[in-house]
Amino acid sequence: EKSLANIRNQIEQIQSGIAMKNDEMGTELIDQLTLEERDLLSRLNPEITRLKEKFLSCKNSRIEIETRKEELENNLSTNLMRRQKELEAIISSADSKTLPVEVEAKEQELKESKRTLDEATTVLKANVDAINAHTRQMEQLKKQRDDLKALEANLEQTVQDGAKDLEQLMSSRSTYLVKQDECMKKIRDLGSLPADAFETYKRKNKKQLQKLLYDCNEQLKQFSHVNQKALDQYVNFTEQREQLQRRRAELDAGDEKIRELISVLDQRKDESIERTFKGVARHFREVFSELVQGGHGYLVMMKKKDGDAGDDDMDEDAPR
Structure with missing residues (x-):
């Protein structure tokens, strides 16, 4: 105012x-x-x-x-x-006695409210710290992602370069394989070579090898009527003979084992037949003595090589 x-x-x-x-x-x-x-x-x-x-x-x-x-x-x-x-x-x-109680209750509510506020403040601070930490982590992850993208781009470029180099190497390899096949065919056409052929001519240059090849071709013309593959055929036939000899030795060893097995089986068969015959003969004597009072009966095994029976073929248990 x-x-x-x-x-x-x-x-x-x-x-x-x-x-x-x-x-x-x-x-x-x-x-x-x-x-x-x-x-x-x-x-x-x-x-x-x-x-x-x-x-x-x-x-x-x-x-x-x-x-x-x-x-x-x-x-x-x-x-x-x-x-x-x-x-x-x-x-x-208001009553003078109830006022302190209400004041105390209000103060208690105020304290609880302050405590709740402090707790909420603490939780809020923790959440803020967590958010800040996650934010920093996200920034680090973004940075790592950018680094990985850059690395991926570099790797893709490296892979593309490697693919180009590999394609060139494969093309060169195919060319060299064709040349290798041609050279191997020429070597096979030459026939058998000495063991030290490659070491002998390894240190010679192309001109020297061409000169040696020309000289060899000229010398070969003088032996055009000779079978150039005779040595290869001899080596092949020798190897085949050795294989057949080894096979024959294996067959002979197998035949010997088979003969031994047959002999053993024949012996076991004879022993089994003889043992069975003795049992039948003994049983025959017992039955015959029961059927014919005071009579005696014997079973005799006739062998083909003997033609007739003798005392040796009689059962050892029979009475004389």
Whole structure:
């Protein structure tokens, strides 16, 4: 209210000053003024303009302040005064003994609220730290991903270069294999070579080898009527004869084993037949003596080489 009164006083002073200036400006005394007075008047005109602007600003501020004052008065009369009356009624109706209990309960609630707030603050801080850690981890992962992408690009380029080199090497390998086959065919056409043929001509250059080849071809022309593959045929036939001899030795050894097996089986067969015959002969004597009282009967085995039976073929258990 004091500020409002001061503002009103300033406004009134400004208005009175403006009225005085207007009165002075309404008079026709400008032509009668001296140079100093005219100079002063020219300096005062901007001041008058500034004061007018200040007056308008103060007027607007006054309107806003009055509006705010009315709002505060309405709030005071409608809310605060009513709340004051309610609190006074509560205080007047409250018992002096229950107030400490309620105060203690409120303080306890306040402590619990503070503790809950501290816990929530701690959890929030932990979450913020975790978020920051995850953010840093994501940045590291992004960096690693970029590094891996760059490495992948380099590897792809390396693989492409390697594929090109491999293709060239495979082409060269195919060419060299064809040349190798041609050379091997020529070597086979030459027939059997000495064991030290490759070592002997390994250190010679191409011209020397071509000269030696020409000389050899000239010498071979003199032996055109000779079978050039006779040595190869002799070696092949010798190897075949050795194989057949080894096969014959194996067959002879197998035949000997088979003969031994047949002999053993024949011996076992004869022993089994003889043992069976002796049992049958013994049983025949017993049955015959029971059938014919006082009679004796014998079974005799006749051998093909003997033609007739003798005492040697009789059972050893028979009576003489």
